[in-house]
Every structure is written in structure tokens, then in C-alpha cells.
Amino acid sequence: MAQAAMEKELQVQYYNMSEQDLDRVFRLPNTTYIGGNETVLPLREIIKRLQHVYCRSIGVEFMFINNLQQADWIRRKFETPGIMQFGSEERRMLMARLIRSTRFEEFLARKWSSEKRFGLEGCEVLIPAMKTIIDSSSAAGVDSFIIGMPHRGRLNVLANVCRKPLEKIICQFDSKLEAADEGSGDVKYHLGMSHERVNRVTNKYIKIAVVANPSHLEAVDTVVQGKARAEMFYRGDTDGKKVMPMLIHGDAAFSGQGIVYECLHLSDLPAFTTHGTVHIVVNNQIGFTTDPRSSRSSPYCTDVARVVNAPIFHVNADDPEAVIYVCKVASEWRETFGKDVVIDLVCYRRFGHNEIDEPMFTQPLMYKKIAKQPTVLAKYAEYLINNGVVTQQEYEEEISKYDKICEESYSLAKKETAVSNIDWLDSPWSGFFEGRNPMEMPTTGVHEETLQHIGKVFSTPPEDFVIHGGLKRVLKGRANMVAERQADWALGEAFAFGSLLKEGIHVRLSGQDVERGTFSHRHHVLHHQNIDKKTTIPLNNLYPDQAPYTVCNSSLSEYGVLGFEVGFSITNPNALVIWEAQFGDFANTAQCIIDQFISSGQAKWVRQSGLVMLLPHGFEGMGPEHSSARLERFLQMSNDDPDYFPV
Incomplete structure (x- = not known):
């Protein structure tokens, strides 16, 4: 009605x-x-x-944005007559990119017909879409792209967006890795990588990282955000003009997984923002075997993004030029406003959830239509030939040129004598492990005068800074402990942080209410009692040439924020990155990140992380909810063989 x-x-x-x-x-x-x-x-x-x-092919959702300047900007981009123009060269490049995307999947299907590859058939336009975003952002100055994505289309993205050598990908289908090797047991469409190359459109040097991720859908989202934020931090990129995260989602997962909501709500927080993430939803209108009618309550799978005023561009994935235009606008939005944007590629899935799956069991009517649907490449090539942009011969030559590249790579892969895990690292720690004995504990002591200095600064508020009366007593008690060569937990923590900062090691502490501390014990951020937003962090005023100390309250999230800090920690080994649960038990809600990224990341993906988890638990009579960090879980996860003791 x-x-x-x-x-x-x-x-x-x-x-x-x-x-x-x-x-x-x-x-x-x-x-x-x-x-x-x-x-x-x-x-x-x-x-x-x-x-x-x-x-027509584009549906724009922006009327909910409560900023007139931003809404007008979007209107101008879509309503101005003649604004969506494409020249012959741009169309030919788009066709060439579609050929690569389409023929790559067809090549793998021919060579390994019984292998699962989670192909991109039905949304081949994803490859030119991502490349357009990279081209546009590279032209605006971005030179580092950090990508998180699920299984579907991953191998195609590695081959045709990142330009990872094809023979390295093909080796994964005919793996020479022994099962005992670290990283070898995981399937090829979970692996990450980091690759540096020249962008041929802008002629600028760029780095692309695809972050390794588990089957747990969307779990990688905040890990990507944390990795991007860390890279921005270490490069001094305070407004995200050099580093950009890009997240690829499935439609059912985008609406179904709560981590998406947690991720979006980090987007504008001062200590977590990445100054705009481009989200692309590969919307094949089905989740494994489940219709949208059974998998979401909202009209669109992207409705969750409305909560952070992100514009949403729905586009028909069978109209490549509309897709490319939307991608240009999305890149420009991010560059102009530094905020998240969502591209919803409305497409289909030509085969089952994987290539040996039968979709007719559950979606017979849909798949009868899909069987008759020509590919986006066939339709676009016909359009270009009919309009005189390319000839039939030029089209066929472009296809045979890429087919030849695939065949040559296939031959090269057969000559590979070994497959190196270094090829699949998303965050290589260059030079960190050389010349070190991993089982040897280094000397970590510091001079007493260093501790005295840290303790004195930590317990002395700045002059003319009005602090709470109760805090005066706390700081006086700390000063007395320093004078008497004693320490409690809070003072010991400050000694540890301060001595690292003195040595140039960045310290980042985040979690729920970490600035004051759950037990009102830390007080690393002091608040002026009469002036709003006026604060001071004593540990940032220890030495003139010290490393910065970042202490930041997070959103009320465990899963999302722990993922963010994992991402932050994998970027640089020479940093102390800490996530603190409000109580030890609260790590329960982040168990997915602990299981999938922290305890097994080394075995699955050769991923290194220097993350420290603080799980405070007290026996102050607050009951079982707040008196156990469940340490036995962590001990069980930390060693392959419980009966083996290292030398």
C-alpha cells in the first residue's frame, strides 16, 4: 500500500x-x-x-545529513546537468579493467574447476571501482591504502588492484608449503599482503596493504582502522591526507554483524578517527543461502551507516560508468570532508556461496534469471562497440593480451621452488628480529634518579591549574611514596610508561575510562575544575625530547576497540600499545579478536603484534562478574604443547 x-x-x-x-x-x-x-x-x-x-542507475541517500553545506555538495555532484561525462580514453581503460577482472576469474575457473575461490562473478565492477578510488585519492595526495575485505573477490583484488605478481597467487593453488610451516594451513582467501608500486594513472608511488582476516565476517574492520590510524600517527598525518582505509563488505554481514556499528562509531572520535573510510558493499542480495527478508529488518543493508551521517550511494553494478562516477564522488567527499562514505554496489552472485555450492536449492527463481544474465563486460563492450569507442578487434585483442599474461604467470608459478611467507605479510616488521634471541629476556632496569623524576612530575599538578580536592590528596600520597622509595600499582605503571617515553618509545593506552582508571587509581588526565575541556597529561611533560603518550577513553566497546588496538600494534614494533578492559571479565565480548587475531595470528598469517591486554580484576566483594580475568583461557591459548617447557 x-x-x-x-x-x-x-x-x-x-x-x-x-x-x-x-x-x-x-x-x-x-x-x-x-x-x-x-x-x-x-x-x-x-x-x-x-x-x-x-x-536511473544511481540512488543517493543524503537527506538525513544534518549539515547543509555537505547536503548541497552532494546535490551539486549529482543534479548539475552534464556532470557525469566520460571520454573515449577513460572508457577504454574501464573496459580493460573489466576484462582483467572478468578473465582472471575465468582463468582460475578453467585451471582449478573444483577449487573454492569465492569469485567475483556478478560484481566484476568491484575491481575498476577500487582502482578508481585509488586513482582519485592518489591524485589528491594519498600514498598509502589499507584494505580490509572478506573472501569474495579477494584473489582478484590482490591480482588486479594491488598488482601482486600473479605467479605468487597461483602458487597458493599448487602450494609447495608443508602443512607444518607457519601460515601454510590457512586458505588462500584469508591471507594478507603489502605491496609497493607506481600508480600508472597518477605516476605516483603508492603502498597497498590488504589485512589478513579470519572467516569471522567484518572482524577485520576495526583492525584496518587501527592500522591506518597508527600509520597516520607515525607519519604525522594529522588529517588523513596521506593514508586512507578502504573496507569491502558483504550486504548480509554489513547489516548483521554488530562490529560494523562499533566500527562506524569510532569514525569521528578524536583518538580513533581515520578522517574518513570508504566503505564498499558488494551487495549480491543474498547471504550464503539467506534472503534479505530473513536477514535484516531495514529497507537497505547500508542503513546502519546513517547513524554517523555517512552519505550512501546505491549504484547498479551493471552500469560501470555510473559506478566509476560514484567512486570519484566518494573519494572527493572523503578528501573534502574527512568523513566516512558508503558505496552500495547492487549486483548478484553468479554461482553459489563458493563455486562447488548449488544455489538452486534455495533461490531457484533468482538463479534462473542469473543464468540468463550476460556479464557486465559483455554488455559494456557491446555498448562501446556500438558507439564506436572501440572495435570488435580491439576488444578481442585486449582479452587475448590479458589471457596471455595469465598463462605466462601459470608457467612461472610451476618454476617456483619455494613459497615465502614474507610475500603474505600485511605489516612486515623490517629488521626487528635480526640478531635477537627470542627466548632471552633483555635487561629492563632504569636508574633510580629517572624514577624519582618521573614520580615527581607525575605527582605535581601544573601551577595555576585547579584540580579536584580529592585529587590533591591522591597526588600528595604519590609524592610521599616517591620520597619513601615505595610504589603502588598506579605509580609502578607510571614508572614503566615514563621510562619508555624517555627512551623514545611511544605508549598508547586505550579502553573504557582508562584516563581516570576503572578503580579511580590512574588519573593520567587531570581536568581543570573551572574551565571546560582544559586538561593536562603529566606524563607528556617529563622530558623535552620524549616520545608522545596517548591515553584515550574509548567508546563503550570491547570487540571493536580491541580490534582497533591490534591494528595499531601491528604497524610498529617499537611501541607499547595497550588495551584495557574495564574489568577482566569484559574481555569476554572481545573473545573473537583474541581467538582470531591475537593468539593464532602468528600461526595462521605470520602476523606479529606487540599488543598488551590489561585485564584488571579485584576481590573487593563485587561478585563473580568482576573478580576474574579468566586467565586460564589465555594460558590455554598461548602454547601448542602444554607439556613442553622452553629451555
């Missing part, structure tokens, strides 16, 4: 207007840009132009 009412409202007769009224001239309001330089138009032309913008 609502749909029928909507259709009536879009007809001129609903407003008591006749056919003759269509020729009446109306002045355009200043809330629309459909007129270009014209300020008055006949009603017939107004309707035609609005239909041209909003009733």
Missing part, C-alpha cells in the same frame, strides 16, 4: 494538474541544481531532469 501511495504522489495528476500544466514554466528553488545556469524551466523538463538524476 505504501508503495502504491508513493507512486501516486509522483504523478502530476495527484496534485490536480493536467497535461497542459506540464508546459507551464516554474522558477527553480535554490535547493536544487538541476537547472545548471537556468533559473526557470517548464514542468515537463523539471520532471525529466529529476528522473534523469534519481530514477
Whole structure:
């Protein structure tokens, strides 16, 4: 009924207007840009132009954005007449990218017909879409791209977006790795990588990292954000102009997994923002075997992104030029406003969940239609040939050129004598392990005068800084302990942090209420009692050339924030990155990150992380919810053989 009412409202007769009224001239309001330089138009032309913008391949959701400047910016990008123009060269490049995307999947299907590869068939346009975002952002100055994505299309992205040598990917289908080797037991579509190359469109040097991830859908989202934020921090990229995260999602996972909501709510927090993430949803309208009718309650899978005022661009993935235009706008949005943006690629999945799966069991009507659907490449090539942009011969030559590349790589892969895990590291720790005995504990003591200095600064508030009366007593007690050469937990922690900062080691502590501390014991951020937002961090004022100390309260999330700190910790080995649970038991909600990224990351992906987890638990009579960090779980996860003791 609502749909029928909507259709009536879009007809001129609903407003008591006749056919003759269509020729009446109306002045355009200043809330629309459909007129270009014209300020008055006949009603017939107004309707035609609005239909041209909003009733074709692109659907724009932005009216919920409560910022007029941003809403106007989006209107201008889609409503201005003639704004979506493509030249012949751009169209030829788009066709070439579609050929690579399509033929790569067909090559793997020919060579390994019985292997699962989670191919991109039905959304081949993802490859030119991602490459367009990288091209546009590279032109604007971004030179590091950090990507998180699920299984579908991963191998294609590694081959055709990252340009990882094809023979390295093909080796994974004919692996020479022994099962006992670290990293070898995991399937090829979970692996990460880091690759540096020249972007051929902008002629600029770029680095692309794809972060390794488990089967747990969307679990990698905040890990990518943390890795991106760390890279920004160490490069001094305070506004995200050099480093950019890009997340690829599935439609069912985007609406179904709570981590997506947690990830979005980190997007504008001062200590967690990445100044805009480009989210691409590969919306094949089905989750494994589940229809949208059974997998979400919202009209669109992307509705969760509305909570952070992210514009959402729905686009028909069978219209490559519309997709490319939307990607350019998304890149420009991120560059202009430093905020998240969502691209919803409305597509389909040509085969089952994997290539040996039978989708007709559960979606027979949909798959009868899909079987008759020509590929996006076939449709676009036909369009270009009919419009004289390319000839049939040029199209076929481009196909045979890429097919030849695939075959040559296949031959090269057969000559590979060994597969190195270094090829699959998303965050290589260059030079960190050389010349070190991993079983030897280094000397960590510091001079007493260093501790005295740290203790004195830590217990002395700045002059003319009004602190709470209760805090004066706390700081006085700390000063007395320092004088008497004693320490409690909070003072010992400050000694540890301060001595590392003196040596140039960055310390980052995040979690729920870590600035004050759950037990009101830490007080690393002092608040002026009379002036809003005026704070001081004594540990940042120890030495003129010390490393920075980042202490930051997080959103009320365990899963998402722990993932973020894992991502932050893998970027640089020479840092102390700490996540603190509010109570030890609260690590329960982050168990997925602990199981999938922390305890098994080395065995699965040769991933190194220097993360420290603080799990405070007290026996102050607060009951079982708050008196156990469940340490036995961590001990069970920390060693392959419980009966073996290292020398």
C-alpha cells in the first residue's frame, strides 16, 4: 500500500494538474541544481531532469545529513546537468579493467574447476571501482591504502588492484608449503599482503596493504582502522591526507554483524578517527543461502551507516560508468570532508556461496534469471562497440593480451621452488628480529634518579591549574611514596610508561575510562575544575625530547576497540600499545579478536603484534562478574604443547 501511495504522489495528476500544466514554466528553488545556469524551466523538463538524476542507475541517500553545506555538495555532484561525462580514453581503460577482472576469474575457473575461490562473478565492477578510488585519492595526495575485505573477490583484488605478481597467487593453488610451516594451513582467501608500486594513472608511488582476516565476517574492520590510524600517527598525518582505509563488505554481514556499528562509531572520535573510510558493499542480495527478508529488518543493508551521517550511494553494478562516477564522488567527499562514505554496489552472485555450492536449492527463481544474465563486460563492450569507442578487434585483442599474461604467470608459478611467507605479510616488521634471541629476556632496569623524576612530575599538578580536592590528596600520597622509595600499582605503571617515553618509545593506552582508571587509581588526565575541556597529561611533560603518550577513553566497546588496538600494534614494533578492559571479565565480548587475531595470528598469517591486554580484576566483594580475568583461557591459548617447557 505504501508503495502504491508513493507512486501516486509522483504523478502530476495527484496534485490536480493536467497535461497542459506540464508546459507551464516554474522558477527553480535554490535547493536544487538541476537547472545548471537556468533559473526557470517548464514542468515537463523539471520532471525529466529529476528522473534523469534519481530514477536511473544511481540512488543517493543524503537527506538525513544534518549539515547543509555537505547536503548541497552532494546535490551539486549529482543534479548539475552534464556532470557525469566520460571520454573515449577513460572508457577504454574501464573496459580493460573489466576484462582483467572478468578473465582472471575465468582463468582460475578453467585451471582449478573444483577449487573454492569465492569469485567475483556478478560484481566484476568491484575491481575498476577500487582502482578508481585509488586513482582519485592518489591524485589528491594519498600514498598509502589499507584494505580490509572478506573472501569474495579477494584473489582478484590482490591480482588486479594491488598488482601482486600473479605467479605468487597461483602458487597458493599448487602450494609447495608443508602443512607444518607457519601460515601454510590457512586458505588462500584469508591471507594478507603489502605491496609497493607506481600508480600508472597518477605516476605516483603508492603502498597497498590488504589485512589478513579470519572467516569471522567484518572482524577485520576495526583492525584496518587501527592500522591506518597508527600509520597516520607515525607519519604525522594529522588529517588523513596521506593514508586512507578502504573496507569491502558483504550486504548480509554489513547489516548483521554488530562490529560494523562499533566500527562506524569510532569514525569521528578524536583518538580513533581515520578522517574518513570508504566503505564498499558488494551487495549480491543474498547471504550464503539467506534472503534479505530473513536477514535484516531495514529497507537497505547500508542503513546502519546513517547513524554517523555517512552519505550512501546505491549504484547498479551493471552500469560501470555510473559506478566509476560514484567512486570519484566518494573519494572527493572523503578528501573534502574527512568523513566516512558508503558505496552500495547492487549486483548478484553468479554461482553459489563458493563455486562447488548449488544455489538452486534455495533461490531457484533468482538463479534462473542469473543464468540468463550476460556479464557486465559483455554488455559494456557491446555498448562501446556500438558507439564506436572501440572495435570488435580491439576488444578481442585486449582479452587475448590479458589471457596471455595469465598463462605466462601459470608457467612461472610451476618454476617456483619455494613459497615465502614474507610475500603474505600485511605489516612486515623490517629488521626487528635480526640478531635477537627470542627466548632471552633483555635487561629492563632504569636508574633510580629517572624514577624519582618521573614520580615527581607525575605527582605535581601544573601551577595555576585547579584540580579536584580529592585529587590533591591522591597526588600528595604519590609524592610521599616517591620520597619513601615505595610504589603502588598506579605509580609502578607510571614508572614503566615514563621510562619508555624517555627512551623514545611511544605508549598508547586505550579502553573504557582508562584516563581516570576503572578503580579511580590512574588519573593520567587531570581536568581543570573551572574551565571546560582544559586538561593536562603529566606524563607528556617529563622530558623535552620524549616520545608522545596517548591515553584515550574509548567508546563503550570491547570487540571493536580491541580490534582497533591490534591494528595499531601491528604497524610498529617499537611501541607499547595497550588495551584495557574495564574489568577482566569484559574481555569476554572481545573473545573473537583474541581467538582470531591475537593468539593464532602468528600461526595462521605470520602476523606479529606487540599488543598488551590489561585485564584488571579485584576481590573487593563485587561478585563473580568482576573478580576474574579468566586467565586460564589465555594460558590455554598461548602454547601448542602444554607439556613442553622452553629451555
